[in-house]
Amino acid sequence: MSYNFFVDIGSSYLSVIDDKEKEIFYSPHRGEFKKILNDLGIDSSKAVFTGKNSIHYKGLHPFYVLISLAKAYEEIRHILYVGASSFFIINLDEKGNYVRHILNTTCASGTGSFLDLQAKRLGYTIDEFGKRALNAKVKPPVSTRCSVFAKTDLIHLQQDGYTKEEISAGLCESLAENIIDVLFKGSLPEGNILLCGGVFKNLALLNAFSERLGENNLICENPHLSLSLGLKKISEERNFDLIEPIDYENIFQDEEEKNSKILKRKEDY
Numbered sequence: 001m002s003y004n005f006f007v008d009i010g011s012s013y014l015s016v017i018d019d020k021e022k023e024i025f026y027s028p029h030r031g032e033f034k035k036i037l038n039d040l041g042i043d044s045s046k047a048v049f050t051g052k053n054s055i056h057y058k059g060l061h062p063f064y065v066l067i068s069l070a071k072a073y074e075e076i077r078h079i080l081y082v083g084a085s086s087f088f089i090i091n092l093d094e095k096g097n098y099v100r101h102i103l104n105t106t107c108a109s110g111t112g113s114f115l116d117l118q119a120k121r122l123g124y125t126i127d128e129f130g131k132r133a134l135n136a137k138v139k140p141p142v143s144t145r146c147s148v149f150a151k152t153d154l155i156h157l158q159q160d161g162y163t164k165e166e167i168s169a170g171l172c173e174s175l176a177e178n179i180i181d182v183l184f185k186g187s188l189p190e191g192n193i194l195l196c197g198g199v200f201k202n203l204a205l206l207n208a209f210s211e212r213l214g215e216n217n218l219i220c221e222n223p224h225l226s227l228s229l230g231l232k233k234i235s236e237e238r239n240f241d242l243i244e245p246i247d248y249e250n251i252f253q254d255e256e257e258k259n260s261k262i263l264k265r266k267e268d269y
Helices: 034-040 061-072 112-121 126-134 147-159 165-185 201-212 223-235 255-261
Strands: 003-008 015-016 024-029 047-051 075-082 087-092 098-103 192-194
Touching: 003 223, 015 034, 015 223, 024 223, 047 223, 061 075, 061 087, 061 098, 061 192, 061 223, 075 165, 087 165, 112 126, 112 147, 112 165, 126 165, 126 201, 147 165, 165 201, 192 201, 192 223
Parallel strands: 003 047, 075 192
Antiparallel strands: 003 015, 015 024, 075 087, 087 098
């Protein structure tokens, strides 16, 4: 069966591309993704799905989708995803097959929603936030492990005379440092890294990761559409009806359990 639309329904954002890889929609869905899809005239029988809220449509597991996308590039050894409510790293072997993954806690600190909240506290939209941060010369450290601490830091930094642009830049730098510390635990990875997730549309944040991980090792192309593009790639190679639907219950287990359960059919990866 052929499909016309490839849909990622994340915890906060909805992204849709068509069979020509044209971006149809990318924006917050605020829980109304069914209405948005209906307004866009998308017939669910002609679409395939992934993302945290795709369980309503028997969507594919995002790990499966991202690993499939990574195989479109040469020698990807890691997939770094930062979304609205989670971030994780998937490690691959030299053939692009799954090895293991590390996921952040269920706390939203350090994710896209955390960044959205801090932008609002500074009086910016998320797009303005990233652009303003690019102009800053000074980048004061900000707590990104806790939203409450971050709010306190923002108040103190403003009282100390830092501009909103400088605080925005500090948030991007600190967020990148926190994510790298949580996922890589002080040991920088070898090999190319594919960056995925809408957070990487923020160029200030992308620059912060490049400075720490080395820009020559990073691949970042339409990161906000990564999961939709991964679905499109799978459609060119596999019959969707033969792939197991998403099972989010296994994502948030202890690390040992996650790595043993997350891939029910490891040979598919």
